[in-house]
Amino acid sequence: MPLNNQMKLEFLSIPANISFARATVAAFASQLEFTLSDLEEVKVAVSEAVSNSIIHGYRNAPDRFIKIYAGLTENTLELSIEDDGRGIEDIDRALQPAFTTDPERLGLGFVFMQSFMENLQVDSLPGRGTMVRMSRRVGAGAVQNSREH
């Protein structure tokens, strides 16, 4: 599908930028006819991916950069969130519910991304970095929701 709009955002790996990144993606996505709840879910997915980059990718080093690329087709938001941090050893395992390498965490970040977004794809190379791609179609939330009830 042709892209009607594109943006790239790059920012420092500090916690203050989690809410900045989610607000920026939501503002961009609001060019499509998403509902407020759709955008809330997109924001949760962005928070999870960005905090993973900060916490796991960069182990809280505050001087690294995280990149978000976003595109809009006529009815879909496409997202990619990238760091060049530590990377993930075993991606399949990382995607499993409740798997975490940090005993203080819940291991649900990827579960949220998977359930709120479509086509989650994780590419990673240990020592090189991680790229999380996902998309969200207008109307997808409503469909999923009516299926749940």
Added chain:
Amino acid sequence: MPLNNQMKLEFLSIPANISFARATVAAFASQLEFTLSDLEEVKVAVSEAVSNSIIHGYRNAPDRFIKIYAGLTENTLELSIEDDGRGIEDIDRALQPAFTTDPERLGLGFVFMQSFMENLQVDSLPGRGTMVRMSRRVGAGAVQNSREH
């Protein structure tokens, strides 16, 4: 002054992104203790610079990119807005109130930037592009305001 935060935003040169860009810069700037009026003024300055890049720099070509760089010191937002469009022949003349190369426009964009922001600096090379830099200090608006009364 050391930068406590930095971000770079790149987006397509289409009118829909004027509002996106101003909201993004305002969201980033909101990490400092600006007032809503301060942020309104910053947004006007961003709108003017971005629409100049779209209209004058790229002559409304919708497939070019505009870059915004923003940094935060303890009390100042630093901004740079760049295009690689047509550029400006005579910068001093372009900065003059009511000067415009487009008879349908008012020629007040730079006047707004200059009055709402500090340290406006314009670099441009004909055929290469334009970079507009400006900054805004927390509390600057209040001072200006009380001076006016």
Added chain:
Amino acid sequence: VGEIRRFLRDDNPVKVSRSVKETAYKIQQTRELLTARLGREPTIGEIAGELSLSREEIVNALEAAQTPASIYETLHQ
């Protein structure tokens, strides 16, 4: 996750939606209230604290409630 999804759900169309307008209205009200209380314009942090919203949410609500943002955008959208 289903629970959280239902908790978050609120199916207003986002552009110029009623709840975005309401949030923007509340922000302006709070701004006036705090201006009176403090004797100066409140900072965005003070408004965010009063409303339990993030600073960025305040910025986005104000932006969404005022679209289209300029005559130029009106003409070109």
